[in-house]
Amino acid sequence: MTSISVDHVSKTFGKVVAVDDLSFEAPAGAVTAFLGPNGAGKTTTLRVLLGLVTPTAGEATIGGAPYRELGRPLEHVGAVLESSGFHPGLTAATHLEAVRTAAGLAAARVGEVLDQVGLAGAAHRRTGGFSLGMRQRLALATALLGEPSALVLDEPANGLDPVGMRWLRGFLRAYAHDGNTVLISTHVLSEVERIADHVVIVSAGRLRWSGPPTAGSGLEDLYLEVAG
Amino acid sequence: MNRLVRAELIKARASRATIALGAVAPVFCASWVVLQVIVPAASDADRVANVYNMAQQAYVFTMILGILGMAGEFRHRTITWSFLVTPRRGPVLAAKLIAYGLAGLVIAVLSAAATLVAGLVLLPANGHPALTSGVPAVLAGAVLSTTLYAPLGVALAVLVGSRVVAVVLAALLFMYGDGLLAWLAPEVFRWLPTGAARALGGMRAEGGALLPAWGGGLLFAGYVAVTALAARLLTLRRDVT
Numbered sequence: 001m002t003s004i005s006v007d008h009v010s011k012t013f014g015k016v017v018a019v020d021d022l023s024f025e026a027p028a029g030a031v032t033a034f035l036g037p038n039g040a041g042k043t044t045t046l047r048v049l050l051g052l053v054t055p056t057a058g059e060a061t062i063g064g065a066p067y068r069e070l071g072r073p074l075e076h077v078g079a080v081l082e083s084s085g086f087h088p089g090l091t092a093a094t095h096l097e098a099v100r101t102a103a104g105l106a107a108a109r110v111g112e113v114l115d116q117v118g119l120a121g122a123a124h125r126r127t128g129g130f131s132l133g134m135r136q137r138l139a140l141a142t143a144l145l146g147e148p149s150a151l152v153l154d155e156p157a158n159g160l161d162p163v164g165m166r167w168l169r170g171f172l173r174a175y176a177h178d179g180n181t182v183l184i185s186t187h188v189l190s191e192v193e194r195i196a197d198h199v200v201i202v203s204a205g206r207l208r209w210s211g212p213p214t215a216g217s218g219l220e221d222l223y224l225e226v227a228g
Numbered sequence: 229m230n231r232l233v234r235a236e237l238i239k240a241r242a243s244r245a246t247i248a249l250g251a252v253a254p255v256f257c258a259s260w261v262v263l264q265v266i267v268p269a270a271s272d273a274d275r276v277a278n279v280y281n282m283a284q285q286a287y288v289f290t291m292i293l294g295i296l297g298m299a300g301e302f303r304h305r306t307i308t309w310s311f312l313v314t315p316r317r318g319p320v321l322a323a324k325l326i327a328y329g330l331a332g333l334v335i336a337v338l339s340a341a342a343t344l345v346a347g348l349v350l351l352p353a354n355g356h357p358a359l360t361s362g363v364p365a366v367l368a369g370a371v372l373s374t375t376l377y378a379p380l381g382v383a384l385a386v387l388v389g390s391r392v393v394a395v396v397l398a399a400l401l402f403m404y405g406d407g408l409l410a411w412l413a414p415e416v417f418r419w420l421p422t423g424a425a426r427a428l429g430g431m432r433a434e435g436g437a438l439l440p441a442w443g444g445g446l447l448f449a450g451y452v453a454v455t456a457l458a459a460r461l462l463t464l465r466r467d468v469t
């Protein structure tokens with residue numbers, strides 16, 4: 001079981017405090033929604049968790065280990081980050097093949113994840129011509145390459161059409177139901193109410209609230225109260 | 229490391245920039261051969277040397293190839309995937325340096341072959357000897373120096389970050405800056421990267437003697453190694469935001 005732990009993490013960029021002594025847990029077998037206004041420190045926290053940003057203080061771990069210490073990390077954690085991109089001249093299949101090769105994964109995984117996210121028909125198209133929704137699906141396919149037991153997703157619903165949103169919702173629920181961990185940063189509160197088992201709200205880099213989502217319009221009211 | 233290099237080669241092979249640079253470099257070198265065949269030379273030996281030295285002109289393309297290969301990772305934000313797959317950043321950079329070194333080697337060999345063919349055809353056609361005993365060493369040196377410019381481009385791109393700035397800076401440093409210094413202070417030129425690379429390729433400097441080929445090769449490899457080391461230190465420290 002791969003739980004995610006953020007333990008007293010702080011990060012400053014010059015004089016700007018992006019994350020301030022933030023602690024929370026994302027348990028295995030659950031979808032944890034990570035909420036907060038723009039600039040709240042969500043993306044920085046996820047980058048600290050994934051070893052892309054070095055924290056000023058504290059530690060973030062996945063299954064008890066910092067990301068940088070995970071052997072074959074793609075087999076533990078899959079990540080979709082808002083700022084990760086694709087070389088426009090590469091096809092979807094070539095991008096996945098390069099990542100698969102670097103990670104030492106089975107060749108069959110490329111076709112499997114393309115099927116999984118519904119991109120098999122666009123496998124040999126250059127990513128430069130992809131819509132935002134297709135790029136999100138390709139990012140998710142990349143995250144799934146290693147069959148990880150945890151997913152860290154930063155705004156994965158951006159650009160997805162209603163069919164894609166529905167597919168993503170069903171996928172994440174089933175994925176967590178199988179005992180896996182999902183940590184998802186999003187602004188779409190209606191989706192959070194439908195899929196999240198646990199909610200973490202941050203603002204100005206600090207933890208404002210954490211607990212199970214409340215029913216009805218309670219989450220929006222709570223969000224506006226603690227983060228607004 | 230092996231799989232990281234293979235992954236980098238997959239990306240490099242699939243990029244249109246690699247194909248374009250690899251196609252243009254040999255043509256560019258062969259075009260320089262045409263010029264060197266017709267311009268006056270002090271002797272036949274000088275003319276033959278000047279002609280086959282043109283294999284080294286491919287350095288512009290291998291350097292740009294290295295810059296584009298690395299700076300593209302920042303520009304298209306694909307570096308995030310690389311560091312997610314391999315959180316230890318040193319091997320990621322090492323794989324990039326090796327892969328683009330290999331890609332640069334292919335372009336260097338193709339360019340040297342094009343230069344050789346052009347020389348073998350054009351020199352006798354204009355009444356000059358086609359070869360001298362020094363030609364194999366000149367071509368081998370040109371291949372080595374042209375190859376080394378590719379990892380130099382990768383390291384420069386890490387240090388600078390921006391693709392455009394890296395290309396402009398590299399052009400200023402290695403095409404014009406060194407040339408200007410060679411004119412202003414010929415005795416210093418031999419110690420500069422371009423002077424060292426030209427020595428490796430058997431080129432001659434105007435006004436000041438260059439190092440022997442082996443000395444130039446070692447010095448140029450040293451410049452590349454120091455730049456790569458600086459790039460590695462920066463890569464390890466930089467946050468990916």
